[in-house]
Amino acid sequence: MSKPTWRNEITNIDPYIPGKSIEDVKKEYHLERVLRLASNENPRGASPKAMEAARQSIEDIQYYPETTAKELREGLAHFYHVSSDEIITANGADNILTLLISAYVNEGDEVIYCTPTFPTYRSTTLLMGGVPIEVDLTADWCFNLDTIYEQITLDTKMIFICNPNNPTGTIVSTEQLLAFLDKVPDHVQVVLDEAYIEYVEDNDYMNGIDLFKKSYPIITVRTFSKYYGLAGLRVGYAVAPKEKLEPVLRIREPFATNRTAIHAAIAAINDQAFAKSHLLENKREKVYLCKELKALGYEVIESHTNFLFVYLNMDSVSLFKGLLPHGIIIRPATPWGYPNHARITIGTREQNQLLVELLSSIRAETSTY
Numbered sequence: 001m002s003k004p005t006w007r008n009e010i011t012n013i014d015p016y017i018p019g020k021s022i023e024d025v026k027k028e029y030h031l032e033r034v035l036r037l038a039s040n041e042n043p044r045g046a047s048p049k050a051m052e053a054a055r056q057s058i059e060d061i062q063y064y065p066e067t068t069a070k071e072l073r074e075g076l077a078h079f080y081h082v083s084s085d086e087i088i089t090a091n092g093a094d095n096i097l098t099l100l101i102s103a104y105v106n107e108g109d110e111v112i113y114c115t116p117t118f119p120t121y122r123s124t125t126l127l128m129g130g131v132p133i134e135v136d137l138t139a140d141w142c143f144n145l146d147t148i149y150e151q152i153t154l155d156t157k158m159i160f161i162c163n164p165n166n167p168t169g170t171i172v173s174t175e176q177l178l179a180f181l182d183k184v185p186d187h188v189q190v191v192l193d194e195a196y197i198e199y200v201e202d203n204d205y206m207n208g209i210d211l212f213k214k215s216y217p218i219i220t221v222r223t224f225s226k227y228y229g230l231a232g233l234r235v236g237y238a239v240a241p242k243e244k245l246e247p248v249l250r251i252r253e254p255f256a257t258n259r260t261a262i263h264a265a266i267a268a269i270n271d272q273a274f275a276k277s278h279l280l281e282n283k284r285e286k287v288y289l290c291k292e293l294k295a296l297g298y299e300v301i302e303s304h305t306n307f308l309f310v311y312l313n314m315d316s317v318s319l320f321k322g323l324l325p326h327g328i329i330i331r332p333a334t335p336w337g338y339p340n341h342a343r344i345t346i347g348t349r350e351q352n353q354l355l356v357e358l359l360s361s362i363r364a365e366t367s368t369y
């Protein structure tokens with residue numbers, strides 16, 4: 001067989017396995033309606049004001065957007081009380097993470113994080129010729145900052161802390177995070193990935209933007225895809241000292257955040273009433289879904305997000321396949337190395353009820369064998 005002509009590093013990167021698409025499931029099973037509880041999207045959608053802003057932006061679609069998404073950066077700066085120079089936006093948080101790793105990691109540099117977690121830390125590190133150093137989560141599924149610290153060497157370039165962590169929904173405590181940040185050596189860049197920050201209500205949690213305001217030299221990554229329901233528009237951003245963003249600005253494509261995304265995102269942060277109602281619903285539904293799943297005999301890890309990491313005590317791909325003909329998509333944790341776990345997005349009451357009913361009939365069928 002001939003050698004691939006690809007860049008060498010790509011041979012080490014496994015293809016990303018996305019959640020199954022709604023379109024594919026509709027087509028495959030001839031369904032009108034498909035419910036995806038697999039990608040942590042907002043079941044209520046985006047704010048009507050964000051949708052109206054998106055519609056209006058279409059009028060100017062022939063024009064490139066403003067290169068640096070200035071208006072959005074200013075909106076975010078106002079919201080967080082930071083300077084707009086301390087914010088960079090891009091085509092989703094995933095794009096921000098890729099840009100950060102591309103801007104910082106040289107061949108041979110080590111990048112440390114815990115697993116299971118968000119896969120981009122690994123794939124982009126490998127692409128840059130860096131060395132992923134993967135550390136297990138703690139026994140209670142949290143990022144293990146003690147072990148991460150023990151792994152730091154002179155070659156360590158970056159550390160990623162996914163807080164809350166995807167797929168486990170767990171957080172690190174304020175005390176643990178501060179103790180860790182206070183001792184991390186200066187040659188290491190810490191990045192906090194806070195894609196699910198808006199769902200965290202635990203008082204024992206310190207977020208990256210507040211830490212940055214206390215002069216911790218960290219980079220915080222966030223997204224409009226989850227809480228604000230704009231996954232389809234792709235808006236992510238990073239907040240950090242200006243000089244930390246400088247290399248990212250040099251390599252980011254000129255119009256990385258599109259015109260529609262910019263306008264919808266501004267309207268979304270300005271509609272906090274809509275966002276808060278989603279938060280309340282998520283909180284209520286988390287309690288409901290956890291209770292029902294536990295009643296069915298599943299183990300559910302305490303979540304600080306809009307999804308649950310569930311131990312099914314059966315092959316999650318079989319369950320996933322069993323749910324598809326009924327129009328429900330969940331996310332088996334098999335690609336993370338946990339074949340008996342699944343990640344399930346918290347839906348509306350109607351959606352959650354439907355899921356629970358199906359799970360209980362599947363349970364009943366399997367227990368009769």
Ligand SMILES: Cc1ncc(COP(=O)(O)O)c(C=O)c1O
Nearest residue numbers: 092093094118166195223225236
């Ligand atoms: C932890 C984490 N970081 C980053 C992202 C990427 O988000 P975006 O949709 O903004 O690219 C996700 C998306 O699932 C995520 O779970």
